[in-house]
Amino acid sequence: QGAQAVGMGRAFAEAFPSARARFESADAVLDGPLSRLSFDGPADALQLTEHTQPAVLTASVAAWTVAREQGFPEPDFVAGHSLGEFSALVAAGVLGFEDAVRIVRARGRFMQEAVPVGVGAAVLALDVIQVAEACEEAARERPGEAVVPANLNGPEQTVIAGHAGAVKLAGEKAKAKGARRILPLNVSAPFHSPLMQPVSPRLAALLDGTAFGDARAPVVTNVDAAPEVSGSRLRALLVEQVTAPVRWTEVVARLVAEGVDTFVEFGPGSTLGALVKRQVAGARVVSVGDPAGLDAARAIVG
Numbered sequence: 001q002g003a004q005a006v007g008m009g010r011a012f013a014e015a016f017p018s019a020r021a022r023f024e025s026a027d028a029v030l031d032g033p034l035s036r037l038s039f040d041g042p043a044d045a046l047q048l049t050e051h052t053q054p055a056v057l058t059a060s061v062a063a064w065t066v067a068r069e070q071g072f073p074e075p076d077f078v079a080g081h082s083l084g085e086f087s088a089l090v091a092a093g094v095l096g097f098e099d100a101v102r103i104v105r106a107r108g109r110f111m112q113e114a115v116p117v118g119v120g121a122a123v124l125a126l127d128v129i130q131v132a133e134a135c136e137e138a139a140r141e142r143p144g145e146a147v148v149p150a151n152l153n154g155p156e157q158t159v160i161a162g163h164a165g166a167v168k169l170a171g172e173k174a175k176a177k178g179a180r181r182i183l184p185l186n187v188s189a190p191f192h193s194p195l196m197q198p199v200s201p202r203l204a205a206l207l208d209g210t211a212f213g214d215a216r217a218p219v220v221t222n223v224d225a226a227p228e229v230s231g232s233r234l235r236a237l238l239v240e241q242v243t244a245p246v247r248w249t250e251v252v253a254r255l256v257a258e259g260v261d262t263f264v265e266f267g268p269g270s271t272l273g274a275l276v277k278r279q280v281a282g283a284r285v286v287s288v289g290d291p292a293g294l295d296a297a298r299a300i301v302g
Contacts, residue, residue, distance in 0.1 A: 009059035060267030125180035225250035
């Protein structure tokens with residue numbers, strides 16, 4: 001979340017009936033105009049997490065659907081960052097698309113309702129251990145508030161999340177420790193922090209009533225940074241993921257250790273591709289957010 005942008009998915013939906021069908025299916029599941037919000041905005045409504053989550057999922061799966069339709073090969077592994085793990089599960093055959101749309105809409109609402117005030121910020125160019133120290137120091141100085149490392153995105157980028165005051169103070173302490181920059185994030189709740197604890201039992205109850213199959217390709221998960229194929233285990237990890245940090249750096253390192261040298265990012269933006277490029281020298285990386293991106297991906301994958 002944070003990759004959302006008005007217009008995402010439109011080029012695929014206009015060019016390919018299969019992509020358009022994904023948006024129409026999401027509209028039907030949600031009984032609302034998700035496609036219009038994705039294509040035309042307004043941006044402030046799209047940013048609300050209950051809208052952002054199904055919209056980003058649908059744009060991502062629509063791109064993947066077209067790729068498979070055009071002969072794109074099955075992946076050896078799949079992975080997704082936070083919300084993107086649901087797209088990965090759809091691509092791996094673990095979750096049906098309509099179930100995923102329904103779940104992420106509810107997940108977004110649960111997250112929005114969990115805490116009225118909370119923020120996230122990216123800390124640039126500071127070791128994750130020092131970022132964690134900054135969070136611990138800030139939390140001690142602001143009793144009753146929480147701030148933690150939430151997304152371990154790369155060797156030089158860690159996202160922190162929690163109460164607004166604690167996040168601000170932790171950012172100041174990180175800057176004092178040598179961080180190059182502190183960037184507020186375009187998200188509407190403090191994801192992957194203890195403030196999300198009320199979400200866990202509600203999401204678990206919803207997932208318990210949803211069919212999960214075993215994965216066709218191993219899913220390298222956010223929580224464990226390890227390949228997993230068991231549908232029941234992947235269901236449990238989605239609940240843990242709500243309050244656990246996203247270990248993206250470790251996910252990428254595990255993929256490399258498994259022999260992966262080509263990374264194709266499906267969905268809006270190119271944030272994950274950029275993170276991989278910074279972490280893995282020589283990796284072949286391409287982001288597929290529109291038909292031109294798909295052409296580039298086919299050129300390197302075959």
